[in-house]
Amino acid sequence: MANESANEREAGGGRRWSSGRWTTVAIVAVVLGCALTTLDFLWAFLRAPMVSGANLSDGQAAIINGTVVSTRLLFSQKIFYFHVPVAIVSFCFIIAAAVYAVMFLARRRESYDLRSRLCMLVGLVFIVATMISGDLWTRHDWGVWWVWEPRLTTYFILMLLVIAYFILRAAVEDPETQARFAAVFAIVAAIDAPISFFITRLVPSSIHPVVIRTDSGLPPDMLVPFLAGIFGMALVGFGFFRLRLTLEEQAMEVESLKRSYEELLD
C-alpha cells in the first residue's frame, strides 16, 4: 500500500512536470494562432482583392430571393478568409474526436475519452463560429437568412450531432457507460457528416439552386491570408484543447489524491 502510493506520487509528479510543459506549448500555440489569425484578417481586408459572388455550376447568374448574386464585386466575400478556415478546423476536430473514440473503444483508457470529449467541445465552438459567419454571408450575399444549401445543411446537421453528443453524455450516469456510448456516437457522427454532405449535394433540390464555388487556384494575395487563417485557427483550437486537457487532468489528479487521503484516514 505504502509502496503503491509512493508510485502514484512519482507518477503524479511526472504528470505535473509534463503538464507544465504542455501548458507552455498550449499558450505559445494560442498566441501564435492569434497572431496568424490577425494577419489573416488584416491581409484579407487590406491586401486581398475583391472578387465577385458565387458562380453557379452551369455558369448562369444565380438569383436568390430576387438578387443577382454571381456578378457583383462583393465586399462580403472577405468573410471567406474567416469562414472557410473555421469550417475546415472544426471538421478536423470532429475527425480527431472520432479517432480518439476509436482508440477509447480499443483500449478503454479514460484519457482517450477525455480527449475525444474535448475535441468535440472545441469542434462545437468552431462549428458555431462557422454557422454564424456562414449565416452572415448568406444574409448579405443571398439576401436570405437561411438556405438549405449542401454546406450549410451539412454544418447544421453536424452542429446538431455534436449537440446531441453532449446531451447523450449528460443523460448517462455511469461514467464508463457514458464514455462508451459517447465514443460510439462520435464515430457514427463522423461517418454521417460526410454522407450528409454528399447526399445533399448530389440530390438536387428543386427549390434552391445548388451553389458550387470554384475556390481552387487562389492567387497568392488570397492564398496567404487563407492559409494563415487555417493554421492560426488550428493553433488556437489546439491550444484551447491542450489547456482544457491539462485542467481536466489536474482535476482528476486532485480527485485521486483526495481518495488516497481518505483511505489513509481509514
Next chain:
Amino acid sequence: MGKGDSKPEGTLADTASGARDAGAGSPAASPRRASAWAQYRALLAKDLRIEARTREMVVSMGVYAVLVLTVYGATLSQTGDALDVLNVASGLLWAMVVFTSLLGLNRSFSHERADGCMEGVLLAPVSRSAMFFAKATSNFLFMLVVEVIAVPLFFLFFLAGAQVGPSAWLIVPPLLLGTVGMAGIGTFMATITMDTRGKDVLLAILLIPVIFPLLYACVSSTSIALLDVVGQMGTYLRSLALAGGYDVIMLAAAWGLYEFVVGS
C-alpha cells in the same frame, strides 16, 4: 462437458433431482453452440410472438400515424387547392413516417428492459450481431405494417382529388429503403437510449440528425414519384442509389459497433 457416458438416458427422476452429475446425463441438456442464424430466428420469433400477443407496437404506431394525419388535416385545411398538397406531399408523408417510427423504436425495447430480459439474453452465448439484426428486422416489419395502413390513408385523406401521376407506385422503393435504414440505425440508437434519462426525447435528438441524409434522399425520390417521373428518372434513381448507399454504410457501422453498445 458433463456428458456422462454411463447415463445416456437421464430419467425424469434423475433430472428432477437437479444435480449436475445426474441431470447433466440427460442428452437434452447437452449444449452445442447455437448458430447465429438459429439465434437470430429465435430472437425474431420472440419479438413477433410478443407483438402478436400484445399488439403494442403496431397499435400505438398506427394510432399515432392517424393522429399525425389528423394534425395534417387541420394544418392543411386552409390551403384548399389539392395541387398544392401534391407539391409537399412527399415531405408530409415522410414526416409522418419518421415520427411514427420514433415512437415505435422507443417502445421496441420496453419489454427488453422490464425484468432484466435483455441482460438474460446477453448472459447467453448469443451472437451480438444476431441480437442487432433480429431487433432491427422486427422493428422493420412493424414499421412496414404501419406504413401499409398509413400510406393509403394519407392518399385517401389528402391526395384523393389530386392529379397523382401513374408513377405513384414508385414511392414503394424509397419507402422500403427509408424504412430499412431507419429500422437499422434506429434500433442501434434505441439500444443506446433504452437505459438513459429522458430516453424518448434523447432518441429523437440522436436519430434525426443521423438519418437526415437518408430522409433527404428519400423525400427527393418520393417527390419525383408523386409529381412526375418523365425526364427525372435519372435523379430518381440517383436518390434511390444514395439512400441505398446510406443504408449499407450505416447498417455496417451499426453492426460493427453494436457489440460496444450492448457489451462493456
Next chain:
Amino acid sequence: MPTANDTPPKVTGPAGAGPAIRARDITKAFGSRRALDGVDVTVPAGAFLTVFGPNGAGKTTLLRILSTLARPTSGTLELLGADALHDDPNALRGRIGMISHRSMAYADLSARENLLLFARLYGVADPDRRVTELLELVELGHRANDQAGTFSRGMSQRLSIARALVNDPELILLDEPYAGLDPHGMRLLDDLIERIRPGRTFVMVSHDLERGYALCTHALILARGRVVLQGARDELDADDFRDTYLSVVGSLTSDVEAG
C-alpha cells in the same frame, strides 16, 4: 480449450481438483472511481462462495465480471479453466448460469416459451425435452403455459432458476436471490439450491448474513472494492466473521451519517 468438453469436474465438495475461479488483482476503475481494487479470489470447483458487503462495495461489479458481462480494468481471471479475459466470451457464457433478483423472463411469454427461447439461444440439443425437465424440477409444470407476467414473485424466481439451468451450467452466479421473497419463498429457494448444488460451483452475493453464511463453504467480505476478509467457512470463526461484517457495514453507515 480441450478441458472444457472432455472432463466433467465431478466434485461434490470444496475438495475438488482445479479451482473454478481464479481471480488475481482484479481492478475495475474508471476515473477516480474504483469499484474494485486489487481483488484476489480463488474458488475451488464445487464450492459455494458467498460475497458479503455493504451497498456500493463492488459486489455486483464482481459478479458482472464473473458473468463476463463486464471486463476488469486490470488483473487476470480464469473461469472454469479458461482465460476469461482473452478467450471467446461466448464459449464461457455457455457454461455459466446467473440467477438475479430480476426474473429475466419476458412477461408476455409463457414459462415454456421463455425457457424454449433460452434453450435455443444456448443451443441445447433437445429444447422441448430439456424445458419439460426443468419445469418439473422447479415445479412449474402446471403453469407451463401461463404467461410469466402473471407469476408471483416466488414463481418468477423458480422460472429464473430454470432459465439459469437451461445450459446445465458448471458455475452458477446468484445476485441477491432472496430479495423480495417471502419466508416460504426463501425456504423453497434454499431447497432448490440444495438440489441443484451437486457438481456445480456457486458464487452468491447477499445481504442476508444468516442465510448466506449457512449455505456457503467459502465466505468473503468486500468493502470499498477491497477484500476485507475471506476464507473457507471451516477455517473461519463465525463470530469473528459476523463482527467484521457488522463493523464494515457500521463504519459505512457512520460515514453516511457524518457526510
